[in-house]
Amino acid sequence: MNILISGSNGLVGSALIPELEARGHRVIRLVRGEGYSGDAVSWDPSAGTIDSEALAASRPDGVVHIAGESIASGRWTERKKQAILQSRREGTRLLAKALAALPEPPQVMVSASASGFYGSRGDEILTENSDPGDTFLAEVCREWETAAQPARDAGIRVVHPRLGIVLSAEGGALATTLPIFKLGGGGKIGDGSQFWPWVALDDVVGAIVHALEDDTMRGPANVCSPNPHRNSEYTRILGRVLGRPTVVPLPARAARIALGEMADELLLVSARMKPTHLQNKGYEFRHPQLEGALKHLLGR
Secondary structure (H helix, E strand, O other): OOEEEEEOHHHHHHHHHHHHHHHHEEEEEEEEOOOOOEEEEEOOOOOHHHHHHHHHHOOEEEEEOOOOOOOOOOOOOOOHHHHHHHHHHOOOOOOOHHHHHOOOOEEEEEEEEEHHHHOOOOEEEEEEEEOOOOOOHHHHHHHHHHHHHHHOOOOEEOOOOOOEEEEEEEEHHHHHHHHHHOOOOOOEEEEOOOOOOOHHHHHHHHHHHHHHOOOOOEEEEEOOOOOEEEHHHHHHHHHHHOOOOOOOOOHHHHHHHHHHHHHHHOOOOEEOOOOHHHOOOOOOOOOOOOHHHHHHOOOO
């Protein structure tokens, strides 16, 4: 297949491309501006422009759309929140419309979403049929998924991987906190009772490839381990893998002072997700258990 990818330089995109190429697929990058020497199509989602001629010439069979403003860099000012929302909503709508207008539209569009769709739900088990939450990120995810409607209307099979907390030593939550935990300064966040829907980067890649290649998959798909853990359990297991104590908690109040609204929506939120759709479609997780996943990711 010819696979078009947005967000190709990000954590997920950088891991996904080698996997696709190893499976014999040709990768075309959707990039901002000119100057990329390989297979590429230029676009500027903030300006609402895309090179339609190059897009048509690339003849994509499948699309993976994972680009968007980072939610973890910088405090959530109103301007930052608008950038988070608009980059996802407007970028997805622009791409979906462009794909729908092609003489030969692709067969499938895998357009990312996130666990934020559900908001904070305590111990409630969350499947793809669960209602959305009422938080800022829940609103973002709803609009993000809705923005792909032009592709659905054109008969393109659309899958929305609702990504959990992606674990990788190269970036994201694990890489950010590793230096603290290695020094023995790690601990639970708040009371530690919140469920973290973790997933190893290898399984994010595997789930996206599965969504591309299984033509019976469509709609939302929770991308998280079938074995979610409370934050206190996650902390204890990470400490055991590293051989370091985890007795320095981060109180909820301190997290809110440091990060504001981000603390409630990224650190203190509880989402007990289950990957029901993926498992029903036969996906087998490479790293279903947290300790094994961490040992693999950290080379231990």
